[in-house]
Amino acid sequence: MLTLVLFVVGLGLVIFGADALVRGSASLASALGAPPLIVGLTVVAMGTSAPEVVVSLRAAVAGQSAIAVGNVVGSNIFNVLFILGISALVTPLAVSVRVIRQDVPIMVAASALTLLLAANGMIGRLEGGVLLLGIVAYSAHQVRAVRRYREANVFVAGGARNGSVGSDLAFVMGGLAMLVLGAGWFIDGAVAIAGALGVSELVVGLTIVAAGTSLPELATSIAASARGERDIAVGNVVGSNIFNLLFVLGGASLLAPAGIAVPPAALSFDLPVMVAVAIACLPIFFTGYIIARWEGAVFLAYYIVYAAYLVLHATQHEALGVLRQVMLALVLPLTVLVFAVVVYRSWRAGPRAAAARAGADGGPRGGDRDPPGRR
Numbered sequence: 001m002l003t004l005v006l007f008v009v010g011l012g013l014v015i016f017g018a019d020a021l022v023r024g025s026a027s028l029a030s031a032l033g034a035p036p037l038i039v040g041l042t043v044v045a046m047g048t049s050a051p052e053v054v055v056s057l058r059a060a061v062a063g064q065s066a067i068a069v070g071n072v073v074g075s076n077i078f079n080v081l082f083i084l085g086i087s088a089l090v091t092p093l094a095v096s097v098r099v100i101r102q103d104v105p106i107m108v109a110a111s112a113l114t115l116l117l118a119a120n121g122m123i124g125r126l127e128g129g130v131l132l133l134g135i136v137a138y139s140a141h142q143v144r145a146v147r148r149y150r151e152a153n154v155f156v157a158g159g160a161r162n163g164s165v166g167s168d169l170a171f172v173m174g175g176l177a178m179l180v181l182g183a184g185w186f187i188d189g190a191v192a193i194a195g196a197l198g199v200s201e202l203v204v205g206l207t208i209v210a211a212g213t214s215l216p217e218l219a220t221s222i223a224a225s226a227r228g229e230r231d232i233a234v235g236n237v238v239g240s241n242i243f244n245l246l247f248v249l250g251g252a253s254l255l256a257p258a259g260i261a262v263p264p265a266a267l268s269f270d271l272p273v274m275v276a277v278a279i280a281c282l283p284i285f286f287t288g289y290i291i292a293r294w295e296g297a298v299f300l301a302y303y304i305v306y307a308a309y310l311v312l313h314a315t316q317h318e319a320l321g322v323l324r325q326v327m328l329a330l331v332l333p334l335t336v337l338v339f340a341v342v343v344y345r346s347w348r349a350g351p352r353a354a355a356a357r358a359g360a361d362g363g364p365r366g367g368d369r370d371p372p373g374r375r
Contacts, residue, residue, distance in 0.1 A: 010185030017178025017219070024171025025232060031165050035146075037096050040235025041103060041242075042142050044220060047176045049243045051216060053251070054180070060252035065261040068252045069123075073270050074210025075217075076111070076241045080277045081303035082211075083218050087233050088296025090225040095234055095290060098145075103238045104281050110134060110245040111278040115271045118262040128253025128260075135246035182215070207310055214240075234291075241278070265313075273306065 025044050052075055059067035087093060113134070117127040217240050224233035253260050262271075305323075312320040 006185040010182035013178040013182030013185075017175040017182060017216070020171045020175030020178065023227075024168045024175060028165065028168040028172060031168060035231070037098065037231035037235045038142055038145055040224075040229075040232035041239035042139070043172070044232055044236045045239025046243050046247075047172070047216070049217070049240045049248065050176065050180045051212070052214075052240075052244050052248050056248045056252045057255055060256040060260060063257065065256065066263050066266075068256070068260055069118075069249070069262055069266055070270070071210055072244045072249045072252075073266060073274050074207060075214045075244055076274050077270070077277050077306065078210050078214045078303065079217055079237045079241055080281060081299045081306065083214065083221050084234070084237055084291060085296040085298075085300030085303065086218070087221045087225040087237075088291040089293055089300070090222060091228075091230070092293055093225065093230050093234055093291040093296075096231060099234060099238060100282075102141075103235075103242070104278075106138065107238055107241050108275070108278045108282070110242055111275045114245050114249065115275055118267055118271060121262050121264070121267060122259050123249065123253045123262060124259035125254050125256075128250045131246045131250030131253070135243065135250065138242060138246065176216075180216070207307060238281075277302075 025039050028039065028043070052071055056068040056071050059065070059071065084093070110131075114123075114131070117123055117130070217236055221233040221236050224230065224236065249260070309320070309323055311317075312323060
């Protein structure tokens with residue numbers, strides 16, 4: 001009963017914390033002269049990744065490599081397929097050209113680098129150091145981007161705002177505290193239940209722990225979508241994925257006594273899925289600068305298929321073979337066909353039609369929105 005009460009209370013904290021974080025972050029971006037997109041890619045993304053940091057680092061120190069790896073990989077898959085899918089269903093998400101040109105390729109590169117470093121079945125301390133250097137370089141890049149933005153835009157400190165920087169920071173810190181505490185209660189209860197059911201550590205990390213530690217990202221992106229802060233919704237997901245790979249996994253590799261052993265199942269299936277999911281963002285983001293509701297539904301359906309595969313594989317259910325055949329014979333070819341059609345139609349229509357499509361869905365859109373053909 002106590003676990004159930006903490007679970008419900010934790011869920012409430014996550015919801016209220018997400019709203020406070022989005023409210024404070026959007027106002028703080030205005031106060032500091034930074035675009036909401038960069039705030040979403042940095043402050044919000046790193047803050048909502050706090051549960052991943054705690055869980056993966058704690059698991060690495062305890063020698064639970066499967067939990068550490070599964071948490072990061074599963075969270076990244078969950079962030080793109082489930083969170084962006086749900087957020088796009090709430091309201092179509094306009095995507096900044098800057099995200100398409102810079103941040104999504106960085107996410108793809110970080111995913112591919114992680115797969116490469118894990119190819120020998122181990123992410124050692126040297127590889128962890130390489131990943132940490134990557135987050136340092138990425139953070140420096142964001143700082144330079146803020147400086148360029150402030151130089152290119154007229155900025156008056158504290159103008160046209162109702163609150164103060166102090167109140168904005170209070171919303172941000174209070175929201176983060178509620179998110180981390182609420183997610184922690186959820187994770188503890190979920191892991192206890194999974195352990196009682198005899199589920200493996202890797203599956204627990206890829207599903208329950210990954211979804212639990214991604215609750216802050218989920219609640220924040222949905223709240224941002226509902227409030228019209230679409231840059232924060234998209235930036236939160238992309239930035240969190242980059243942060244998870246470079247900082248969380250890199251730090252866990254350094255803290256682990258002998259590096260992090262990558263389970264063969266993760267190396268042969270889940271890591272390639274993570275890379276494929278990151279790559280899948282490119283055609284959807286690029287071909288209209290918006291994630292439409294139907295594209296969000298496709299992402300969500302793919303996550304359901306992925307989660308079903310994990311559950312069936314863990315239980316060695318007889319339906320696993322059928323699901324594999326369906327994925328190979330239907331899902332993958334259909335995905336390639338849909339993306340090819342979308343890319344071809346976008347190329348035929350040209351950049352003006354893409355811009356018209358983004359404008360037709362309405363809603364406030366911050367940051368750089370001009371299609372590449374007009375830059």
